[in-house]
Amino acid sequence: MIREELKRGIFTENPIFILVxxxxxxxxxxxxxxxxxxxxMAATFVLTCSNVIISMIxxxxxxxxxxxxxxVVIATFVTIVQLVLKAYLPxxxxxLGIFVPLIVVNCIILARAEAFASKNNISxxxxxxxxxxxGFTASLSILSIIRExxxxxxxWGLNFLPGFQPMTIFILAPGGFxxxxxxxxxxxxxxxKKETGK
Amino acid sequence: xxxxxIVQISIGAILINNFVLARFIGLCPFxxxxxxxxxxxxxxxxVTFVLAVASTFTWIIDKYIxxxxxxxxxxxxxxxxxxxxxxxxxxxALLKYSPxxxxxxxxxxxxxxxNCAILGIAVINSQDNVFTGxxxxxxxxxxxxxxxxVGFTLALVLMAGIREKLELANxxxxxxxxxxxxxxxxxxxxxxxxxxxxxxxxNSGG
Numbered sequence: 362m363i364r365e366e367l368k369r370g371i372f373t374e375n376p377i378f379i380l381v382x383x384x385x386x387x388x389x390x391x392x393x394x395x396x397x398x399x400x401x402m403a404a405t406f407v408l409t410c411s412n413v414i415i416s417m418i419x420x421x422x423x424x425x426x427x428x429x430x431x432x433v434v435i436a437t438f439v440t441i442v443q444l445v446l447k448a449y450l451p452x453x454x455x456x457l458g459i460f461v462p463l464i465v466v467n468c469i470i471l472a473r474a475e476a477f478a479s480k481n482n483i484s485x486x487x488x489x490x491x492x493x494x495x496g497f498t499a500s501l502s503i504l505s506i507i508r509e510x511x512x513x514x515x516x517w518g519l520n521f522l523p524g525f526q527p528m529t530i531f532i533l534a535p536g537g538f539x540x541x542x543x544x545x546x547x548x549x550x551x552x553x554k555k556e557t558g559k
Numbered sequence: 560x561x562x563x564x565i566v567q568i569s570i571g572a573i574l575i576n577n578f579v580l581a582r583f584i585g586l587c588p589f590x591x592x593x594x595x596x597x598x599x600x601x602x603x604x605x606v607t608f609v610l611a612v613a614s615t616f617t618w619i620i621d622k623y624i625x626x627x628x629x630x631x632x633x634x635x636x637x638x639x640x641x642x643x644x645x646x647x648x649x650x651x652a653l654l655k656y657s658p659x660x661x662x663x664x665x666x667x668x669x670x671x672x673x674n675c676a677i678l679g680i681a682v683i684n685s686q687d688n689v690f691t692g693x694x695x696x697x698x699x700x701x702x703x704x705x706x707x708x709v710g711f712t713l714a715l716v717l718m719a720g721i722r723e724k725l726e727l728a729n730x731x732x733x734x735x736x737x738x739x740x741x742x743x744x745x746x747x748x749x750x751x752x753x754x755x756x757x758x759x760x761x762n763s764g765g
Contacts, residue, residue: 381737429643462682466675533752537583547733553733
């Protein structure tokens with residue numbers, strides 16, 4: 362069961378490349394691998410905790426006001442993340458900036474609460490949170506590795522290839538769009554090839 | 560409060576720091592509702608309207624309740640609740656007083672609660688003004704909200720116009736659908752990068 366849940370989050374229901382949810386943070390924070398991992402971990406924490414809590418209280422919440430209830434649970438965990446980042450990782454907090462409070466409106470988290478945690482038991486919701494969170498973090502890392510090496514000739518803040526002239530555009534806004542377009546194009550190509558091959 | 564700062568904020572929010580193309584905020588509706596020009600216009604108007612209302616209320620609540628009682632820790636929770644309630648209220652008010660407007664904007668309103676642009680403007684208005692380095696005044700905050708909405712609408716309508724034409728183009732198979740939309744957005748973002756040369760910060764001596 363554990364393997365299935367994790368595999369689903371990372372591959373078959375990958376939040377960014379397959380479901381195309383949570384685009385704003387994934388494009389904005391993938392300028393460097395450090396930011397991407399920080400954002401991925403923050404979102405995974407919020408996603409897992411809110412999944413568990415929502416799955417716990419799903420029978421108590423009246424159906425009509427469920428969305429506001431979910432949002433309050435999510436916002437609480439986001440506030441925890443905000444305070445922890447400010448206290449222990451001020452540099453990361455500054456780099457992520459407005460995108461830390463914006464985790465509240467990350468469509469992935471609300472979508473998992475509505476589509477999964479409100480219908481499944483606690484342990485499955487927990488695993489779903491971890492799986493989808495890992496998928497989100499992995500996709501962010503892929504985007505950020507491409508953008509950081511091409512755009513700044515660096516990886517994890519260290520120099521990458523000596524003598525390579527970086528293309529600054531990949532660090533800037535347009536590069537984010539181009540990178541995700543390329544990765545999605547490659548995924549589509551492989552999928553189509555597999556389908557026609559069979 | 561003077562005209563210069565209004566112009567600064569408006570041009571800053573519409574062109575230089577365009578929410579979608581420079582700041583990556585509000586991308587979900589940008590790609591979700593930009594397939595048809597008519598729905599893009601409707602969504603743009605609805606977002607602008609809610610942004611104006613939300614920036615008004617969140618500024619008042621932030622300044623007179625949260626800052627005053629030293630409870631800015633609760634900012635995120637309070638803002639998202641206020642926004643969710645406001646969107647509901649706007650929907651009900653429109654239904655009662657302006658059915659015509661409701662018909663035009665109605666279906667887009669529920670989607671707007673989780674549009675990050677609305678929470679984004681509330682958070683940005685609670686920080687310092689990038690041009691003056693001082694906190695936003697009430698009028699500046701509201702202008703910032705409206706201008707952000709106009710910038711969002713501009714990007715959305717331009718994108719929808721291009722995507723309607725793209726339907727007829729012969730695109731390589733793996734890039735059909737979203738990937739080509741991302742490339743289009745990237746090209747538009749390059750165009751908008753040109754506006755970053757409009758530097759107000761130096762002119763105003765800030």
